[in-house]
Structure formats: C-alpha cells, structure tokens
Amino acid sequence: MFGRLRAWSGRHPRVIDALWLVPFLLISLLNMVMVGAGSTAWEAAGLEAWWFAGLGVLLFAPLFWLRGRPLTVFVIISVTCFLQWLLGVPPLFFNVSVLVAMYGVASRRPLRWAVAAGLVVELGLFLVFVSPLEAGDEAGFSTTSAFSVAIWMAGIYANTRRRYLEGLEERAERAERERDQQARLAAAAERARIARELHDVVAHNVSVMIVQADGAGYAIDRDVEQARRAMQAVSATGRRALAEMRRMVGVLRADDAPGEYAPQPSLAQLDELVSQVRASGLPVDLRVSGTVRELPEGEQLTVYRIVQEALTNTLKHGGPVSRATVEMEYGVRDLLLRVTDDGRGASAREHEGGHGLVGMRERVAMFGGSVEARPEVGGGFRVVARLPIGGAGAERAA
Template identity: 35%
Template sequence: MYGDLDDWRRPGPTAKQQRTDLVVGAAFAGFGLLNLALARSVGLYSTGVSAAAEQVGWTLLVTLPIAWRRRRPDAVAIVVSLAFIGGQIREVPEQQLTGGALFCAMYTLGAWGPDHRRSKWIRGGIIATMFVWLGIFYLMKLPTVSADDFEGAAGPFSPIAAIALNGVLVNMFIFGFTYFFGEIAWIAARRQHQLEVQADQLRASQAEARERAVMGERVRIARELHDVVAHHVSVMGVQASAARRVLDRDAGKAKTALASVEQSARTAVDELRRMLSLLRQGDGPDRETAGAGLDRVDDLVASAREAGLTVTAGVFGEPADLPESLSQAAYRIVQEAVTNTIKHAGATTIDVRIRYLADELEVDVADNGHGSTGAGPGGLGLIGMRERVAAHDGVLEAGGRTGGGFRVRARFPLHRTAVTA
C-alpha cells in the first residue's frame, strides 16, 4: 500500500513546531510528576522497590524526551520505550502519563521519521519488545496471585486468564491504532508534498506553454509580414529612389513615382491589416467583420441590448478621421469587452464610451458584473487586447471597479494634424 511512497524523506519540523514540542514535553513531564505524587499518596506500588528520587528520575526519563519528538523521532521512541520498561521493572507507580508519552513517541516516529523504512522497523521492534516484556511480567506476577484474591468473580474466564487476555487485547488495540495513525499522518504529508510539486510543475508548464505560444505567434507574424509587406516596401524604395533622381529634370516622372509610392504604401497597410486580422481571427465568426471600425459600434450596442443588458453608450468630443487600422483596433477592444461582459461577467448593465480628446482616442467599456476577464472561443482575451493597443503605442487598463464590476479602458495616441494632412 505504501511502497510507492517509501523513498520520500519527510523534512524536519519548523522552528514553530520545535517550540511547540518543547511546551508539550514540559507539560508531559510536569503532569507526570504530579500524577506520580498522587499515585504515591494513595499507596500504589508501595513495595519499596524504588525510592522516591528514583521514581522521579524514571518519570522524567520517559516524559521529558517528548520535547524533541519531531527533531529526533527515532532516538526519542527508543529512549522512551526503554525507560518505560525500566520504570515498570522498578515498579514506578506513575503509569498513565508515561504510557501516553510512549504512544506519543510511537506515533511521532511513524508520522515524522525521516527514513520511513527504518521507522517501520523500529516501531515493529518496540512493539515486539513490549509484548515480550508483557509476557515476562505476567510470568513473574501472575503465579503470585491466588484465586482467593478474586472473591465474587463470576465471568466465563478464570481471573488470571482474564487479566492476561485483557492486557494483551488492550495493548494490541492501543499499539495498533498508534501505528495506523502514524502511517496515515506520514502519507498525508507525503501527498501534500506531491501536490505542491505538481502545482509547481503545472505553473512552470503553463509559463513555458505561454512562452512557446507567444514565440510561435511572433514567428508566424514575422513570416506573414515578410511575405505580404516586403514586396510593397521594396517597390516603395525603388520608386522613391527614382523620384529623387528625376525630381529636378522631370517633375512629371517624379510625381508618377511618388504616386506609386503612395499607392504601394496604402496597399501594404491594407494587406498588413487584413493579414493581422486573419492571424487573429482564424476561421472564426469574426472573419466577416475584419474591416469593421468604430462606425460599427452601434451594432455591438444593439447586440448587448438584445442579450438583455441595460446599455448606456455615447461618443464625446469632436470625432476625427482615424486610420483604418486604428479604427479597427478600437472596434475590436469594444467588441471583446462587450462579448466578455455578455458571456462571462454576469452583468446587468454596461456603459460604452468613446472619447475624442485633444491628442488621444479613448475607448471605455464598464459593467457591473463579477469582474471576469475571460474570453470565449475565438476571442482575443486580455492578451489580445494588450497586443492590439501596444501595436498603436497605446495604453490598456483592465481591472475591477470600486464597488463591483469590471472596466476596460484603452487610450490611443491621436495625431489630428497628421490625419487631416
């Protein structure tokens, strides 16, 4: 049952656990001495075999090592068991606290023994020694007992047989449970260790998978960029060089070359936009809206209302002519935020605001849901939002709102003069 766990060595106790053991050991010793005084007061084992000072010594020798039970479980179990037998041989009247200390040491050896195989052997040896001693004790004491000492006995067993059987059964029961619970505690610690190791491995695997996904996406984008854009950029370079050479001699040819540069630039931008949209959307349903921009936000608002949300929407400031790629990126931010609110947030209201500031375009989507950042199949998710915003040198803020809900706010640099020109 435990073979697959035996190679693990349990780490030692923490400083706090060691301090706790010192308190427990002192308590065992203190109550043991008190119980010894009480036993002597009622005359238990008053045969005079051992003096009071010796009885104190045996009691301390059994109970005090519990203070080091988790630091040295092997040694403590051996010392306590031998001292327990010695105390019984010398007829020390205190048997209750010392017996408890013995079982505590046995349990601790099973639960905290650094080498589990060795702790099994030691516990087995201690239990065997205890039963051997029990047999010797009965052989020494029971012959001195006469039937007259049991006046009124009426059970099915003889008094002597009943005493022997009771001692054997009680010790089997106590030692068996001590051994069993020590094993259970050790296995629980081993499984906790395994869970921690698996959790660390899972986190490392997830981080590695994310890194591989990002690298793979970068390689794919770089390959597509080269295939789609490199040709147009090369043509632009050739035409710009030609325009520079003929600018002073033939203005017509220079204008033609510059017009070709302009057209190539627009074509490259359009193809780049379409390529990035396809990379992001794959074959999902959003492929049909690859060229959608902020002029389609009303459709998103309508879909949110159809989903049962109370929607507040508004456009603030003086609208500006936006580059198509920027308009599409802003639209995708709103689309992803609205989609996440509908699918994951459990919200009842959503507020969509588009602000044209002096030098920024701000897109702000807020809801009153439980703050989910999840994305459905084919969605961008928070990582995709950040990549879209970063591609336009913008800033994305996403997180919970004070009082509940979630907000996504993206700010894009807006160069009105450049756009107008």
C-alpha cells in the same frame, strides 16, 4: 485566523512542542512524587529515588527531538521501558511517552514503520499486564491496548492527511508553474505574431519610400516642386517606419512558413468585421465619436485585433441573447476603445484558460497604451483599451 495560526506554528515548531511537553512533564513529576510518597514500590524495586529521576529523564528528554527523528526517539524510549520492566520498576506516568513516540512514528514515517512501532508497544503492554501469570491483569491490558490502538490510528490518520495536504500543495504549485509557463509561451507566440504583422507594416512603408524616391529621381530635373513633395513623403514615411522598427526591439520572431506574409487588416475592414459578427448571430453596434484621425498601420491593426478578440469571446461565452457595442472615441492624444456586452460575464469566464487577454496587453503595451478587461456587475463583460495617437504614442512607447 486559523490560517495565520497554522502559519505561525509552522514557523515555530519548538514552541508548539514545548506547549504540550511542559504539561506532560508537570503531570509526570506529580505522579512520581505521589508514587515516592508511599515509597513501598521504590523499596520493593530496591532502587533509590535518583534512579527514578534518571528513568524520567530517559523517558521524557528524547521527546524534544520527536519531530525530526521519530524512529530514534521511539527506539530510545522503548529500550528504556524494556529495561524498566526487567528491573521490576513499577510503571510511571512518564511511560506514556512510549505512546507519544509511537504516535510520532505513525504520523511521520511510512506505514511499515508505523506497524512495527504499534507491535512493539502491544508487546510491551503484554509484558507488563499479562506476562505475570500469577497476577495477570487481562482487563487492564485490554483497556490500555485499545487506548494504544486509538493513538496509533490517530497517528496513521494524521500521516495520511499530512501527505494529502502536501500532495495538494505540490499540485497547486505545479499548476501555478504550468500556468505561468503557458502564459509565457502565449506571450512569446503573440510577440512572434506581432513581429510578423509589423514586418508587413514596415515593408509597406519601405516600399512607399522606394516608390517616392524613384519618382523624385525622375522629376528632379523637370519638376523641382514635385520632387520636393516626393522627398517630404519619403521623410514622413521613413519616420513612421523607424517608429515601427523601434517597437520591434526585443520582440523575438519565429521562423515562418512560406506565404504567411499576407496584408493585415486595418480600420477600413472594421465595418466588414462587424458585419461578419452580425451574420454569426450577435447583434453589434459600432459607434465612432470625436474627430477621426489617421492612425499608423500598426495601431490600426491593434485596434482591429482587440475588437476581433472581444467580439469572438462574446460569441463564445456571452450566451444566445447577448448584444455587443463597439465604441471608438478619438481624443486629442488618445484613442479610447470600448467593447462591451450584456452576456453572462464572470459566470462564463471564471475558469477560462485562453490567452486572448495576454495578446491584447502585449499589443497595446507596444504602443505605450493600456487595456483593462473585467466582468460587469450584474452580467456582461467590458474591454477598455486606450491607445496614444500621434506623437504621444511614440513618446510613451519610448
């Protein structure tokens, strides 16, 4: 509720100014009428009523511009009060506007201007209460001066708090920009890594095509059936390679150091990965259900990397007594991959700044799939990825 009220007041500053200026105006007019009823003060000053009305306008009207130009408003009101003192016009409630203007300077301008405004107000109070030696009012000066100092300190506090909140907002915006930038950099790095891995997949397929085509060339005169099978293998391999190449469109690839193009892991190495994690002290159960299907190399690599990232996070954040389960469920058109653990869950991952989940989403999105990672109620963490297999993957990715 308070947040909405603060936002509304920020959008309608003029309305907020009017809410406190109107009561101030009414009280000042009532004070002027009461002073005028006696008329002795006015007659003593030798001024007509319209002089007091003009004085009230000069003291009150500038307050409408206090939010945007506090120094200008303070100067106008201070000069008006000084002329009022020179003419011997008695103080009015309108003169409180000088304290309001001083608060505006203290709350919206640097400290040097706030100190100057406070000294000007103190000088004015001294002229009004103490300078008439025959009728000096030291008690009134002390009381009014203490009230003025309290208003001045309130303005200083408001200025400090406003600058502090602005600093917090600026740091929050900067942190948000840095977080977005880091996420973009992580995504770019992951795309470059995916491009290198897909290079291996496509290179493998092209190599197979070359071998099959050479074999068909040698067998075409002696064994037509063998040559036909070889060309069918070339056709199937070419389609797979073309599908992988299409997924590389839009993926920017950085220059690589020599020797980085090593064979990438596949599902055949999944058991070895699970064994390595078990040897590290994390009990892992691997379960495979459904009819096992042959997956393209790129999808095998994606599944391997997701399992690797999820188990690595469990090792790092799950705690010393956690367990993990890897489930692969082959469906008709999709492969459902679930990696769950019973570790510390949200309590361990609430402030983590890694980009493993960014990499998972980048990999799965290339094959038209989806991935979800979240802490479990009561502890633990779950990673669920769904990858289209067969023709469904190519259609969804396209």
